[in-house]
Amino acid sequence: MSVDYHIVGDGNELAACAAELFTTVTQKAVADRGACMLALSGGKTPKLLFEKLGQPQFESLPWQRISLFWGDERFVPEGHADSNYRMTREALLERLSVKPAAICPVNTSLPSAEAAAESYATTICEIFPDSAIENGWPIFDCILLGLGTDGHTASLFPGDLTINEKISWTAVGRAPDNSQRITLTLPVLNAARQVIFLVSGSEKAAVVAAIARGQAKNLPAAMVKTKKVTWLLDAAAASTLVSR
Numbered sequence: 003m004s005v006d007y008h009i010v011g012d013g014n015e016l017a018a019c020a021a022e023l024f025t026t027v028t029q030k031a032v033a034d035r036g037a038c039m040l041a042l043s044g045g046k047t048p049k050l051l052f053e054k055l056g057q058p059q060f061e062s063l064p065w066q067r068i069s070l071f072w073g074d075e076r077f078v079p080e081g082h083a084d085s086n087y088r089m090t091r092e093a094l095l096e097r098l099s100v101k102p103a104a105i106c107p108v109n110t111s112l113p114s115a116e117a118a119a120e121s122y123a124t125t126i127c128e129i130f131p132d133s134a135i136e137n138g139w140p141i142f143d144c145i146l147l148g149l150g151t152d153g154h155t156a157s158l159f160p161g162d163l164t165i166n167e168k169i170s171w172t173a174v175g176r177a178p179d180n181s182q183r184i185t186l187t188l189p190v191l192n193a194a195r196q197v198i199f200l201v202s203g204s205e206k207a208a209v210v211a212a213i214a215r216g217q218a219k220n221l222p223a224a225m226v227k228t229k230k231v232t233w234l235l236d237a238a239a240a241s242t243l244v245s246r
């Protein structure tokens with residue numbers, strides 16, 4: 003596993019740096035394999051990235067070769083304020099003149115979160131080419147992740163047994179407020195070619211430093227050990243990390 007850190011000033015710089023990484027990752031995947039399979043994250047931090055990617059200078063990205071999935075989703079209707087898909091649609095997808103090869107949100111209109119998780123695994127399986135499934139796991143070119151102050155990532159929460167899932171591609175995670183969320187499982191995160199954590203804000207500084215120093219090995223975000231892990235932090239999120 004290689005881990006690298008990029009520390010930038012603020013949320014806008016973070017979005018600019020993330021957009022550059024996004025460009026590199028998508029272009030490389032398309033050059034190497036003809037397609038790019040990406041999972042997007044929810045949360046506050048990626049919104050600025052999505053708005054940036056919706057600007058005209060990113061129209062030349064190989065959108066028609068990019069398939070978009072979500073690393074996690076709240077079990078709420080598609081138009082709900084908490085929907086990760088709604089946020090991405092408004093911040094990015096509605097602004098794109100060239101449409102991605104596939105846009106695959108979680109179907110949250112199904113009767114239960116379990117049904118939505120199961121159906122999402124089927125969707126991934128249908129869209130992924132056979133060559134992008136290895137040893138029974140889908141190989142995402144890149145998964146964008148966030149980090150909660152409690153160390154959760156995607157919808158893998160500390161203390162929730164979903165983190166132990168070893169067979170399924172998707173599962174239902176339970177957030178501390180007891181709400182249900184559909185999430186990619188840890189083996190899927192770890193099978194990806196690369197994950198990029200986007201983290202901003204001083205409230206994340208302590209957990210970022212604890213994970214980076216190996217002092218929080220049992221937190222879900224610390225259990226992400228993909229071949230290539232990139233942490234993109236703004237100065238506030240990196241403040242504890244760089245202060246000692």
Ligand SMILES: O=C1O[C@H](COP(=O)(O)O)[C@@H](O)[C@H](O)[C@H]1O
Pocket residue numbers: 042043044045046047048073074146147148149150151154155156157
């Ligand atoms: O990976 C993720 O992380 C976040 C934490 O988000 P933030 O709002 O604190 O930036 C999480 O809740 C989100 O659903 C997820 O995709």
